[in-house]
Amino acid sequence: MNEMMRQSLPDYQIQTPDPWAALPVNAESREKLWSKSRTFVGDVWFRFRSKFTSIFGFILIVLVLLFALVGPYFATFTYSEQNLDFVNTPPVFRAINCSGGYFYITDKLKVLEIDAQGHLVGKVESIAEDYEKKQVTLSYQGGEIIMDYSQSPYTMLDENGERIEEAKHIWNRTYLLGSDNLGRDMLARLMFGARVSLLVAVVAALTNLVIGVLFGSISAYCGGMVDAVMMRIVDVINTVPLTLYVILIMVVLDAGLLSIILALGTVYWVNMARVVRGEILSLKERDFVLASRTLGSSTATILFRHLIPNAMGPILVTLTMLIPSAIFMEAFLSFIGLGLTAPLASLGTMCNDALATLRTSPYQLFEPALLICILMFGFNFVGDGLRDALDPKLKK
Amino acid sequence: MKKLSFFLLLLILVFSLVLAGCGPTESETQGPEQSEQSGEEAAAPAEDGAAEQSIIFALHNIPNTIDPGITSETYASPILYNAFEGLITYDAENNIIPGNAESWEISEDGLTYTFHLREGLKWSDGSALTANDYLYSWLRVITPETGSLYADQLLPYVVNAQEFYDGTVSAEEVGIQAPDEQTLIVTLKNPTPFFLGLLATYTFYPVQQATVEANGDQWTLSADTYICNGPFKVTEINFNESYVYEKNEHYWNAENVKLEHLTFVFIADQSTALSAFETGEIDGFWEVPSDDLPRLRAESDELVTVASFGTTYHLMNTAVAPFDNMLVRKAFNLAINRQSLIEDVLGTNDPPAYSIVSPGYMVNGVDVTEGRSSYGMSPTGDAEAAQAALAEAGYPNGEGFPVITYYYSTDEVYKKTTEALANMLETTLNIQIELKTADWAVFYEDVQAGEYQIAQMGWGGDYLHPMTFLPLFVTDGVNNYTGYSNPAYDDLVAQLQVCTDQSKEPELIRAAEDTLMADYPFLPLFHRSYSYMMSKDVEGYFRTPLNNLYFREAYVVE
Numbered sequence: 001m002n003e004m005m006r007q008s009l010p011d012y013q014i015q016t017p018d019p020w021a022a023l024p025v026n027a028e029s030r031e032k033l034w035s036k037s038r039t040f041v042g043d044v045w046f047r048f049r050s051k052f053t054s055i056f057g058f059i060l061i062v063l064v065l066l067f068a069l070v071g072p073y074f075a076t077f078t079y080s081e082q083n084l085d086f087v088n089t090p091p092v093f094r095a096i097n098c099s100g101g102y103f104y105i106t107d108k109l110k111v112l113e114i115d116a117q118g119h120l121v122g123k124v125e126s127i128a129e130d131y132e133k134k135q136v137t138l139s140y141q142g143g144e145i146i147m148d149y150s151q152s153p154y155t156m157l158d159e160n161g162e163r164i165e166e167a168k169h170i171w172n173r174t175y176l177l178g179s180d181n182l183g184r185d186m187l188a189r190l191m192f193g194a195r196v197s198l199l200v201a202v203v204a205a206l207t208n209l210v211i212g213v214l215f216g217s218i219s220a221y222c223g224g225m226v227d228a229v230m231m232r233i234v235d236v237i238n239t240v241p242l243t244l245y246v247i248l249i250m251v252v253l254d255a256g257l258l259s260i261i262l263a264l265g266t267v268y269w270v271n272m273a274r275v276v277r278g279e280i281l282s283l284k285e286r287d288f289v290l291a292s293r294t295l296g297s298s299t300a301t302i303l304f305r306h307l308i309p310n311a312m313g314p315i316l317v318t319l320t321m322l323i324p325s326a327i328f329m330e331a332f333l334s335f336i337g338l339g340l341t342a343p344l345a346s347l348g349t350m351c352n353d354a355l356a357t358l359r360t361s362p363y364q365l366f367e368p369a370l371l372i373c374i375l376m377f378g379f380n381f382v383g384d385g386l387r388d389a390l391d392p393k394l395k396k
Numbered sequence: 397m398k399k400l401s402f403f404l405l406l407l408i409l410v411f412s413l414v415l416a417g418c419g420p421t422e423s424e425t426q427g428p429e430q431s432e433q434s435g436e437e438a439a440a441p442a443e444d445g446a447a448e449q450s451i452i453f454a455l456h457n458i459p460n461t462i463d464p465g466i467t468s469e470t471y472a473s474p475i476l477y478n479a480f481e482g483l484i485t486y487d488a489e490n491n492i493i494p495g496n497a498e499s500w501e502i503s504e505d506g507l508t509y510t511f512h513l514r515e516g517l518k519w520s521d522g523s524a525l526t527a528n529d530y531l532y533s534w535l536r537v538i539t540p541e542t543g544s545l546y547a548d549q550l551l552p553y554v555v556n557a558q559e560f561y562d563g564t565v566s567a568e569e570v571g572i573q574a575p576d577e578q579t580l581i582v583t584l585k586n587p588t589p590f591f592l593g594l595l596a597t598y599t600f601y602p603v604q605q606a607t608v609e610a611n612g613d614q615w616t617l618s619a620d621t622y623i624c625n626g627p628f629k630v631t632e633i634n635f636n637e638s639y640v641y642e643k644n645e646h647y648w649n650a651e652n653v654k655l656e657h658l659t660f661v662f663i664a665d666q667s668t669a670l671s672a673f674e675t676g677e678i679d680g681f682w683e684v685p686s687d688d689l690p691r692l693r694a695e696s697d698e699l700v701t702v703a704s705f706g707t708t709y710h711l712m713n714t715a716v717a718p719f720d721n722m723l724v725r726k727a728f729n730l731a732i733n734r735q736s737l738i739e740d741v742l743g744t745n746d747p748p749a750y751s752i753v754s755p756g757y758m759v760n761g762v763d764v765t766e767g768r769s770s771y772g773m774s775p776t777g778d779a780e781a782a783q784a785a786l787a788e789a790g791y792p793n794g795e796g797f798p799v800i801t802y803y804y805s806t807d808e809v810y811k812k813t814t815e816a817l818a819n820m821l822e823t824t825l826n827i828q829i830e831l832k833t834a835d836w837a838v839f840y841e842d843v844q845a846g847e848y849q850i851a852q853m854g855w856g857g858d859y860l861h862p863m864t865f866l867p868l869f870v871t872d873g874v875n876n877y878t879g880y881s882n883p884a885y886d887d888l889v890a891q892l893q894v895c896t897d898q899s900k901e902p903e904l905i906r907a908a909e910d911t912l913m914a915d916y917p918f919l920p921l922f923h924r925s926y927s928y929m930m931s932k933d934v935e936g937y938f939r940t941p942l943n944n945l946y947f948r949e950a951y952v953v954e
Contacts, residue, residue, distance in 0.1 A: 082819045084733075084740040108690045108743050134694060149694040181687075182741065182816055342815045342831045356808050357687045359667060 047389040054385020060378030068194035077185035079192035080343040085123040087183040095170045098156040105154045107360040118173035189345045196346040204326030207265045212272025220280035279311040313390035320383030447952040450657035454681035464601040468545035474945045479624040480601040488938040506587030506896040511580040518646040520629035527574035529602040546599040555583045587896045590861035627948035654951035682928035704926040705756045705941035706856035710919040715879030723789035725916040731782035731824040735775040741816045749920035753862045771913040794826030803851040805839035880917035
C-alpha cells in the first residue's frame with residue numbers, strides 16, 4: 001500500500017442542486033479517495049470485528065486469560081491443597097435432610113455433612129457397619145444416624161427407620177466445580193491448568209515467531225545450496241515424531257514443564273518456517289526488493305524492513321492456527337503421562353487423572369475438557385477471522 | 397497435525413456431550429436395574445436344561461509366554477495353574493495337598509525330599525508322565541540357554557544348581573535325581589522349610605520333552621503342541637483374544653473335574669470388563685477398577701475380596717541423608733495417615749501395615765502376625781509424635797530439612813498414592829517434597845542402583861511363608877534396595893532360613909520384625925487384598941493368597 005494514498009484529503013462536498021447533474025471534473029476529484037481511508041491495522045481491525053465469530057473467539061480468549069491470571073487471587077484454595085475427607089465431591093449435591101442436618105453420601109459410601117447453603121461441614125464419623133442389612137451407623141451431634149446402602153439411591157434413615165426418599169439438590173459452595181480424587185478444588189486446578197496451557201501457547205508463539213520466521217526467510221532469501229540444506233534440516237526435524245522427541249528429551253532432563261517447553265520450542269517452528277519460506281520466495285522476486293538491493297541495502301535490511309513485514313499476513317494466520325495445536329500437544333503429552341510432574345496440573349493431566357473416576361465422577365473429565373474446547377474454539381475463531389481480515393483478495 | 401488435533405477435538409466434543417447427558421441422578425437409578433438384568437440374562441440359558449459347565453474368565457494382560465519353565469509373569473499364572481499340575485498343589489484352605497506326587501518323605505536333617513509319583517500319570521496327549529519328565533523340566537529351568545526368568549526359584553536351594561547354571565558341574569551332580577519312574581529325589585543345600593510351598597509355583601511344573609524338543613520355543617504357540625498335564629487341556633489359542641480349555645480326560649483326577657469348558661479371554665480395559673460382566677458376557681474377571689469398588693461392594697453380591705499375601709510399602713534410602721537418620725525415618729512413619737490413604741484415596745478395605753510380613757501364614761492355627769506391635773504407629777497417624785521425632789533428629793518444625801524427592805513409577809494408582817502421602821508429610825512435618833516419576837523400567841533400575849530418596853515399592857509373596865518377605869532387608873540382599881544393614885537382623889533371618897522346627901518360627905519371625913522395625917528402614921503402608929468379580933452361578937473355584945486361581949473343582953450351578 002502506497003503511503004501517498006493513505007493521507008486523507010479534505011472532504012469534497014457535492015453542492016450542486018441537481019443530484020443528477022454531471023460532477024465538475026477537475027484534478028482534485030480525479031485523485032479523490034471516495035471510501036474512508038484507514039491505516040493497515042485499522043483496516044484489519046475493521047474487517048476482523050465485522051465478523052461475529054472472530055470477536056466471539058477474541059472474547060473467549062480474553063475471558064480464559066482473566067480466569068487463569070486473575071482468578072487465583074479470588075480462589076479460596078490453592079491448586080495443590082488436599083483434603084482427603086472431601087474427595088470426589090460433585091458440583092451439585094444430592095442432599096438428604098435428616099436429624100436437622102443435610103448429608104451427602106459419597107461414591108465411597110462416606111457420609112459428609114453440609115449446611116443448607118451447600119458448604120461442606122465435615123465427614124461424619126461412622127461407628128458401626130452392618131454388612132447384612134447394608135447399613136452404616138454414624139455418630140452425629142451426640143446422637144446416631146443410619147445410612148442405608150441396600151438399594152440405590154443410597155440414603156439416610158429417619159427416626160422410624162424408614163428410608164428418606166426425598167432429596168434436595170444443593171450447589172457445592174465449598175468447591176464450586178467439585179473436588180478431585182484427592183480432595184483438591186477443581187476450580188483452582190482449572191485456573192492453574194489454564195495457566196500452563198496458555199504458557200505453552202506463549203512459548204509456541206515465541207519460538208514460531210523468532211526461529212520459524214528467521215529460519216524460513218533466511219532459507220528463502222539466500223536460496224540455492226543454503227536453501228536446500230536448511231530445508232532438509234526442517235525435513236529431518238519434521239520426521240521425528242514429537243512424542244518420541246519428548247521421551248528422548250526426558251532421558252536427559254526430568255519429566256516436567258521444562259521438557260515439554262523445550263520439546264515444543266525446538267521443533268514446533270518447522271511449519272512456520274515452511275510457510276514463511278514459500279511467501280518470501282515469491283516476494284523476493286518483486287521489484288521493490290530489486291530496488292532496495294540496487295540502492296545498496298544489506299540483506300538484513302531487506303529481510304527485516306521489506307520482506308518479513310510484507311509476509312506478516314500469512315505469519316499471523318499460521319501463528320494463530322499453531323497455538324491451539326501446541327496447547328493440544330501439551331494436553332496430549334500430559335495425558336499420556338509425559339508431561340508435568342504432580343502435583344502441578346495442566347488441562348491434559350486433569351483429563352488423564354479423571355479417567356479412572358469416569359464412571360463415578362464424570363464432571364472431573366468434563367470440566368477440563370470443556371476448557372480445552374473453549375480455548376481451541378477461541379484460537380481457531382481468531383485465526384479464521386485474522387486470515388480473512390489479512391487477505392487483500394477478500395477485501396470488501 | 398492440524399487434522400489430528402481437529403479430530404481429537406471432535407472426539408472430546410462428542411465425549412463431553414455424551415458425558416453431559418448422564419447426570420448423577422440417572423446413573424444412580426441405572427445401577428440396580430442393570431445388575432438385575434444381567435442376572436436374568438446369565439440365568440436364561442440355564443433354564444432350558446441343566447447348567448452348561450462352561451466358564452469364561454477375563455484377564456487384562458496378555459502374557460509374553462505361557463511356557464511354565466520360563467515365565468515369571470503374574471498374568472500367565474491363571475493359564476498355567478489350570479493347564480498344569482506340579483508335585484504338590486493347594487486346596488481351598490491354602491493347605492499343601494498332593495498333586496502329581498502321591499506322597500513324600502523329608503529326611504531328618506530337612507535336606508532330602510523324596511517324592512513318590514502317582515501310578516499311571518499321563519500327559520494330555522495320552523503318553524506316560526514319569527519322574528524323568530520332572531528331572532528334564534527342572535534341569536531345563538536351570539539351563540542358562542532356556543532363558544528362564546524364574547530360575548532363582550531353584551538356584552539358591554538345590555545342591556549344585558547354581559554350579560550347573562554357571563557350567564562348572566554336570567547334570568548328574570545336581571541334587572535332582574530320578575532313580576526310577578515313580579521316584580524323584582531332591583537334595584537341598586540348606587533345610588528350607590518353605591520348599592514344599594515353592595513347588596506349587598509353575599516353575600516346577602513338568603513340560604513334555606518330546607514336544608519342547610520337536611517345536612523349540614514354538615511349542616507354546618499352538619494348541620496341538622501345547623501338551624500339559626493338568627485338569628484342563630488347551631484346545632484353541634487365539635492370539636490377543638483367548639485361550640480355550642477343555643476338560644483333560646487324561647488328568648489323574650479327571651472324574652472329579654466337573655467343568656467341561658473354560659475360556660480365558662483378554663479384555664485390556666477394566667471398565668470394559670466390568671461392563672461385560674454386568675451384561676453377562678463373562679463369568680468373572682479380576683483387577684476390579686478401584687473407583688467402582690465401593691459401589692460394587694454395596695450393590696453387587698458377586699464381588700469377592702480376599703486377602704493377598706503381599707505388602708505395599710515405600711522405600712527410604714537409608715544410605716543417603718537425611719534418611720540415614722533413624723529418627724527422620726521414624727518421623728515419616730508416624731506422620732502418615734494410613735487409614736485415610738486406604739479408605740479415601742484408594743477406596744479399599746486393606747488392613748494398614750506397620751511391618752513387612754503380611755498376615756496369612758499360620759503356625760498351629762495361629763497367624764504368626766497376630767499380636768504384633770504397631771511400633772508406635774497408629775492408623776490415622778500421630779502428628780505430635782512425628783514432629784517430636786523430627787525435632788529430636790535436629791529439624792525442629794522441619795527447619796533446615798532438605799527438599800526431598802519422592803520417586804514413583806508412572807501409574808495412576810501410584811501417582812494418587814504418592815501425591816497423597818507427599819501432602820500428608822508436607823503438612824504434618826512442615827517440609828518440602830518434590831515428586832518425580834519415570835517409566836517402570838527406568839524407575840526400577842534407579843531404585844536398584846540406590847538412586848532415590850523415597851520410592852514407591854511393594855512385594856507380593858512367591859510362597860506362603862514369611863521368608864518371602866524377610867530377606868528383603870538383609871545386608872546386601874538381592875532385593876534390598878534401601879541399603880539397610882543390621883547384623884542382628886541378618887542373624888535372625890539366617891536362623892529362620894535353617895529352622896526346621898515350625899513351632900520355633902513365630903518367635904524368630906517376631907524377633908526379626910521387632911529388630912527391623914526398631915530402625916524403621918522403610919514405610920509400610922498396607923497389606924494387600926485382592927478383589928475380583930465372579931458370577932453367583934460359579935462355585936468350587938478358589939484362589940490362594942498368592943493369587944493362584946484354581947478352577948479344577950469349579951462347576952456351574954443352575
